[in-house]
Amino acid sequence: MEALQPYWLSLILLTPLAGVLLLLLLPQEPHERLRRVALGASLLTFALSLPLPFYFDLATPGMQFEAATRWIAVPGFVANYHVGLDGLSLFLTLLTTFLTPLAVLSSWPITHRVKWFFISLLVLETGLLGVFLALDLFLFFVFWEVMLVPMYFIIGIWGHERRVYAAIKFIIYTMAGSALMLVAILWLRQLAGTFELLEISRQLQAGLLRLSAGQEMWLFLAFFLAFAIKIPLFPFHTWLPDAHVEAPTAGSVILAGVLLKMGAYGLLRFCLPLFPNATREFTPWIAALALISIIYGALVSLVQPDGKKLVAYSSVSHMGFVVLGILALNVVGMEGAILQMVNHGVSTGGLFLLVGMLYDRRHTHLIREFGGLATPLPVLSSFFLFVVLSSLGLPLLNNFVGEFLVLVGVFRVNPWQAAVAALGIVLCAWYLLWMVQRVVFGQITNENNRTLPDASRRERAILVAVAVAILWLGIASPLFTRRMEATARHILNQMNPPAVELATQAPAPPRPSQ
Amino acid sequence: MSFSLSSLLFVLPEIVLSLFGVAVMVAEPFVRPGRKQQLGVLALAGTVASLAAIVFQFELVRRGAPVAAFGGTVLMDSFSLFLHFLVTLVTVLAILASFRYLDREQIHRGEYYALLLFGTVGMGLMVGSGELVLIFLGLEISSISTYILAGFRRTALRSNEAALKYFLLGSFATAFFLFGIALLFGATGTTILTEIRSALAGAQANAALTWMGIAFLFVGLAFKVATAPFQVWTPDVYEGAPAPVTAFLSVGPKAAAMAAFLRIFLTALAPAAGKWFWLIWVSAVLTMFMGNLAALVQTNIKRMLAYSSIAHAGYILIAFAAGTEYGVAAVLFYLVVYALMKLGAFTVVAHVSGPGEERLNIRDYAGLAAREPLVAGCFAVFLFSLIGVPLTGGFLGKFYIFQAAIAEGSPWLLWLVVLGAINTAISIYYYLRVVIAMYFREPSAEIEVAPVPSSVAFVLTLTALGTIYLGLASPVLIRAAAAAQALR
Amino acid sequence: MVPISYYLVLSGVLFGLGVVGFLLRRSIITIFMSIELMLNAVNLAFVAFSYLHEKLSGQIFVFFVIVVAAAEAAVGLAIIILVFRNRVSLNIERMNLMKL
């Protein structure tokens, strides 16, 4: 492993692409083979990512498993392929590799252009992983944008009735957001002279690079806008319900499970360490948006007639917690936020999987079409309830830990914010349980539901995986938080302005740059 | 100034092309109708030979040959060679893309190829000349060739109209261009760019004449490059011209004119850069917005792509406005990328439009992905590249342009980049409309599938792969950067 | 002695009249002639500047302009003939199949 370390992340990045290549070579039929290949590739990726937490050094605040090589080199424009992993990206990477096989498995019912579906999905996986692993701003942006394309196709081709509208809204919304981030990246590059993230933060730390207040503010805002749309924060969230509802199950799972995390990831990776002063300045406003998101998302979820949309809006609410935790700007809140990202990925991913399974049976998401499913579908219903309980923050299940840590972190900074956020938890229980009541319990109101088949083996495999993850995250959270600790502290340290004497210290170890 | 045979080497590509052009003309009567493709092959050979000649010139320059001949009017610098290569390559692809089209439209004639070759000669002169009159002549040759090519579908009213509008407005703009030359000549007493530069720098030149000259030159060049407010002709002409001609037109002459634009403004008019910077700035903004906004509402794909060409000219102007070596490199690189994707896109249009160019509505692309996966796939690549999605040349090109502008350091350029970014966002919508049609929609009616001709497939594959290749890693970028140094 | 500026003014006026003609007239052929008028104005300017700088190159340019004018005339008139044949009209305003 020692010897392999520099190549490990690249290997993880390339494995889905290898799957893509294999799929390309295969004929359109039979579907079963294509599915197995896709599943194999995604499982292999997952397997490859499993050693990461074990070989991850808890004490290192910086990047591990780093690998760097020159990519584009023109005078004045040097972009590197530079990947690395820290406590922040570690679990997001794992989350991605964990959810993708589930997404693949959940896509068995797809029969239309199967080959291209799985190709898109695997390309998407590489793109997402790249976003979390890239340490070069250029590389980051490339992954950030590129992953939109497969997602766009997934929504647009394999989605539901209003898929076209949803797809275009999704891509324009997010691309418009990142357009300004591109400008900011370039500007930052201009100021720092490099695209290397680590180099830029080193310069900032050492006082070699000083941003004026105005520069910092604009840079921050440009980055923030892109991230806020991805997260999504109120009022930039309206792409999300449409995209989620129209996307096929796998799309929703990845969208909610991983894609939304990119925004929060960006905040942590870029906004906080690079623009600490601007971050502090805008914290009250963003926290206000996060709070609005929490309450607003919850209230709007409450009245959704469409189950998938309900889950989508609940994501808005949950991601509000993540942002709030980040903005607490203390270790507890930040770890809570990171953990909550993972939790939300698993739980909401699970919910989308379940909603998707119901859709596979009835071809509708409308809550009123269901009712009394516990009778024909006991297993599915049990898992449904389980995942809902996890989502509404029952202790010993995953979401509770994240949310509570966030609350602890936030309370320290601003008790009122914590109070409002806690209100969101109450509402969360309301809308989720109400949905459960209408979907799972009661008499069967629609005769079509009486004869539905219970979870198949494939579906059980998916659900068991989700359930195990939920329990594990809920009970053994220190296994996760301990690996985030150094990184969280590091980010916060970076936020404290550089002392002048730091500048006189010996330069940091050489980084691949220029 | 004495004439030596060796100075002919400076115009070797032009000579080659002209000879082949003449050869095509001469051979025309001897080739039976239906086999005119042989003439195309001949022309292709000419362009390939010309490419070889350019490579040879590269080699010469590398070995230290002088870069100027004919009294500084013809240049063989890396800038010129880079663009020579580009415009010739464009011609190669345009010829290939035309084979089947001409058969299909029953307008297969040798003159078509000859005109393409001569047009390339003109463009070569534009990019390789250091003197205004020669540039003007090159411009005229390429313009006149394209006027004719635009009207090549003689029985099609739209084609006629395109030729007519192009011709009238083109000549109109040419007159302005000429007047500009005259005024600059009046101000400085010379038409050689380097001399103009020193005259302007030395401040012996008459200010009013200079400014008027610059203004009129700007009109002429901006017209050819199709930047606002002189872009008006573009959509009509692109729409009406035969699709492969549009492909050629939107790329070759535009690149050549842009090269001339750069060379004139950055070499001769560099001392006045502080002033014309604003012209470029405003023009860039107007161009981007007009192109993108108008493209939003188009239903005719050719016209939509025409507006998109305008918008892209605007992006190019961003780097131009930077005016640095870096900016020029960005322009050059972008021109290459742009050439590939635009050529590819119009080739797709030419192929899909069917006999008589009947199917030009975006709706006609519904279900194309299922009917013709290769064509649709390539088109998607071009469209994504036109948007500027990473891993395509379009992204890297735009990135490079934006970076060049920001690297210049002026806040105005930063704003320009911001506007460019906003425009990129606007543009997503209309490009993706086509993708939606191709991939997300089912065809409204049964359309018989014409097999993709091998030449078209070749062009598409080449341009698509090229587009992606340019987005991955790019020696072309380095070449462009090197070429840009020639202007300083 | 006539000041050179008079010639230049004349050139400018003629050029402008050409522009006006282009804008005013509907007949393609007249419009084309307006363009020729503009070219002539340019020629005058060239000759005048040639005299001003006492450089013969200005006159050479005029020669090339005339060549270009001739070439344009040939092509332009061919296009006009083509258009007229297909549409039996020379009104520029009717040539609006393509718009918006």
Place this chain on the structure above:
Amino acid sequence: MLDTIWLIPLLPLAGAGALGVFGRHWRQRAVSALGVGSVGLSFAAALGMAYEFFQQDPGTFPRIERYFHWIAAGDFAVPVTFYIDQLSVLMVLVVTGVGFLIHLYSIGYMAQEGGYYRFFAYLNLFMFFMLLLVLAGNYLVLFVGWEGVGLCSYLLIGFYFLRDSASAAGKKAFLVNRIGDFGFTLGLLLLFATFGTLDFARIFQDVAHRPTETFDQVGILTGISLLLLCGAVGKSAQVPLYVWLPDAMEGPTPVSALIHAATMVAAGVYMVARSHVLFSAAPVSLAVVATIGCITGFYAATIGLVQTDIKRVLAYSTVSQLGYMFLGLGVGAFAAGIFHLMTHAFFKALLFLAAGSVIHALQGTQDIRTMGGLRTKIPATYWTFLFGTLAIVGFPGFSGFFSKDEILWQTFISPYGSKVLWFIGVFAAGLTSFYMFRLLLLTFHGDPRHTPVVAERVHESPRVMTRPLMVLALLSLAGGWIGIPAALGGKNYLEDFLAPVFATSRLRLVAAGVPHTPTEELELMALAVGLALAGFGAAYWMYLRRPTLANELAQTFHGPYQMLLNKYYVDELYQKYIVRPLNWLADRILWQTVDVEVIDGAVNGVGFRARAAGDWVRHWQSGNTRSYAAWVVLGALLLVTVLVWVMR
């Protein structure tokens, strides 16, 4: 046993896990064996623990068992710890003991129901969480149990999920609890922010040793205790969050017995008692506790007067009794509160189970208006029910008498109590007596009012059900004898036993106390018993002697009667002023207006505007060459003008 105390909660958890995952495929007997067995073992372990506990020197307690870290982030670390002291030992015994009996009873009661395995899985899970709650060594672990029992109550109330009312009631229970937990959560956060830890031991020490003033300047302790109280109010069904408990009767009767009477609702009482250090340091909170308790006790009793569903009457009596416990806690009589908690667990479990037996006998009838005369048909049930009733009304000698009396007496004498509170409490006791006897008389005495079909099939419950009833009846009688007040010449063993737990708080209270004489206590006691007897008399008069009187009274006082019958319309008020407005706000304003119209409208508006702009721009492209030329000329003129004039 103390070292392996983790076994006590873990056994039921294992049972729950096994039943939940595999139970579906097992036979009923295996399910009962595992479900009851796990709790039985747990009870045995608890007994073992208690034995060991008494062997050891009380000074070594509280003893804290530490296990793994459950949460650790930054300086926020929560290990799983168990806190063993007199209070938790007592609670564990009560919970496992009563729980075991109810499990046993359920074998018979649930035998015919579907989802048998599910029921036992839930019950076992509930035991786990409840034990976790009472054993927890810090507030967060307590919160786990706290929420866990909430979950189980949700699951169990909604056990008959085919009934919409059942699942709605389950949801309501969970949500109302959540509202309380909202406060509780904030209380935890404030606790952590104040003390930097959530450990009982450290917090209590800190409060005990730090001068109160350091907190009270900002009323932090008051804040903390009030927030914690929110949770307790929710869990223990106090005003205004009691609304879930009556609805919770939708669940199977053993569930009502176990969680909505004996254990879970006591969690709030337990928590307040556990946090006595905090509460006693915040007199305002104590006063609030007492007031809420008193109001609840009275308020619920009034509603109980007119209810006709046997379980609902019991439910309101539960709320009312919980009010007494809160009253006790609120006046600083923590031990008394716990005492009542324990006796209440016995007699209320008994009452519910007996009621279950009645329902069982009548094939599901719950309306007491259609009962009557069951005394002879199901004697075992009758006698045990009678024991329970006597206990709850505070008949001298029965357990309820001692505990309730202790509370009332403490209310009377405590510096935190008052005569008013005492009076209301006593009055409520009278009401209790009335409605309990009403219940008893209507159910078992008089003429049978049920339909002949039902009458034919009335039968006594199987032994597996009646035996637990008998055990509980015994406990209801004798359970109070460990706390006979000194005034009656007894010795309050329980108070002495719990004394070390509440030592710190007692110091504070006794210091402020006023001495009273035992005779006074006896007088008051007599008054209370008298009121209880009056209640009995009234019930006897109204329901046996003059059966029409009740209806006449209802006619005469139609308004108040309806109000009571409809539980003061509180549910309707919540529905009308909170739920529906919120729904309306979310639906009409937030979703349909803000989301769809405003934000999406703006987004689409940008798109629309861009297209409109495009439409405008394209109109410059009129297709007319002359216009094009005009643009060119305009451009040229502007260029020249700008270059020559503007930028000179």
Place this chain on the structure above:
Amino acid sequence: MSASYWLFFVFAGLAVLGAINLIWQRHPIHSALSLILVMGALAVLYLLLGAEFIAAVQVIVYAGAIMVLFVFVIMLLNVGEEERTQWSRVATYVGLPVALLLVVQTGYLLYRAVPVVARVDPNRFVGTTRRVGEMLFTDFLLPFEVASILILVALMGAIVLAKREP
């Protein structure tokens, strides 16, 4: 007022009048004739500026060849008076005022651009055919050759476009 003034003003006046007539007339043939007048007048002015060769070319090529071509085409197509459409408000209400402004401004600027002291003496600087020819075949050889390509293209284009389909 010397003769050169007279000559200048007379022919300049003719040129301007011709130009105005060119744009005034509705029938293309009148315009063509006016244009010939302008060209002729300009030829004289070229002579005044000492551009002999150009003056000759102007008459021979321009007036002689090109304009004949125009007239020929007008006759060939039998073009009548132009149609009186008024579809471009932009051209009328924006274009024309702007064009007039352009005339005024350009005239003014050009007038101011060259000092009035620079006056024309036809004998001082003469572009004789010989000198022009020499220059054309030395310094401007390349453009000259290039011009041939231009002509070739134009020829070919004219044929391609105008010839009737076989």
